[in-house]
Amino acid sequence: MGVYETWIVPRLLDLAMRNRLLDHYRQRTIETAQGLVLEVGVGSGVNLPLYGPAVTRVVGLDPSPALLRLPSRRTADVVVPVSLTRASAEHLPFADAGFDTVVMTWTLCSIASPLAALIELRRVLKPGARLVFVEHGLSPEIKTARWQHRLTPYWKRISGGCHLDRKMDELIRSAGFEIDAMETGYMKGPKPWTFMYRGSAQ
Numbered sequence: 001m002g003v004y005e006t007w008i009v010p011r012l013l014d015l016a017m018r019n020r021l022l023d024h025y026r027q028r029t030i031e032t033a034q035g036l037v038l039e040v041g042v043g044s045g046v047n048l049p050l051y052g053p054a055v056t057r058v059v060g061l062d063p064s065p066a067l068l069r070l071p072s073r074r075t076a077d078v079v080v081p082v083s084l085t086r087a088s089a090e091h092l093p094f095a096d097a098g099f100d101t102v103v104m105t106w107t108l109c110s111i112a113s114p115l116a117a118l119i120e121l122r123r124v125l126k127p128g129a130r131l132v133f134v135e136h137g138l139s140p141e142i143k144t145a146r147w148q149h150r151l152t153p154y155w156k157r158i159s160g161g162c163h164l165d166r167k168m169d170e171l172i173r174s175a176g177f178e179i180d181a182m183e184t185g186y187m188k189g190p191k192p193w194t195f196m197y198r199g200s201a202q
Contacts (some may be wrong), residue, residue: 021188025134025198026050026105032132032200035100038124040089040117041107043067048078057081059099063088089117094124104133108168110161118175131177134198137168140184144191151192168197177201 030050039047042060044067051058058080062068068084087093090113102121111117121131139145148165156162172179182199 022106025187025196029105029132029134029198030103032130033101033103035129036098037101037103038092038094038099038121039103039105040121041104041110042084045082047103047105048082051078051080053079055080055101057083059094060084061087061089061092088112090120092120092124096123097126099124100126100129102129102131104131104135106135108133108135108171109137109163109166110156110159112161114166114171115175118172118177122176128202131172131201133168133172133200134196135166135168136164136193136196137166138164139186139191139195141191144195147192164192169199172201 026047027050030047031052033051034054035056037051037055037058039058039060042048042058042062043064045060048058048060058078060068060082062084063086065086068086085093089107089111102125108114108117125131138148145165152164155164169179169182169184179199179201182197184195184197187194187196
């Protein structure tokens with residue numbers, strides 16, 4: 001990996017994730033977590049201060065060592081124990097059926113093999129446990145979707161592998177999850193980047 005991917009992209013991602021327009025989605029997702037939580041793509045730790053007393057511990061996972069150095073700045077505001085692990089979501093270093101909740105916030109767009117990662121997440125969740133998520137992805141509007149398909153090959157090169165055109169609900173169902181709640185719609189901003197999927201699955 002070059003200087004751009006190693007040092008610049010992590011800081012750009014941290015800046016993007018601190019966008020206040022995301023706060024509503026982030027809060028509504030995190031507040032449903034409970035028990036032992038695996039947060040996939042913990043990144044710079046923006047979510048960590050939002051976990052409440054229903055959570056016993058958060059295991060934060062990210063493949064980027066540069067991003068994993070950043071959460072320590074936010075641990076002073078965290079009320080639950082946190083441990084950080086460098087690994088990819090496609091190859092989780094955890095035993096089967098160990099977690100009560102998996103949290104993903106704007107993560108699935110940049111995982112190289114999203115279906116493999118989701119199958120791994122099913123493996124480490126306890127029976128009946130939940131995946132809670134908020135992701136951006138493919139719009140149902142044909143014109144916007146066409147732009148997403150056109151832009152993605154260029155966008156992913158400068159944004160840490162982010163795909164604008166993944167249909168998140170189909171990916172989640174393809175891995176064997178049953179979505180029990182989901183809201184979709186645009187947030188404020190350019191349409192190719194702002195179609196959101198927020199929900200939960202078992």
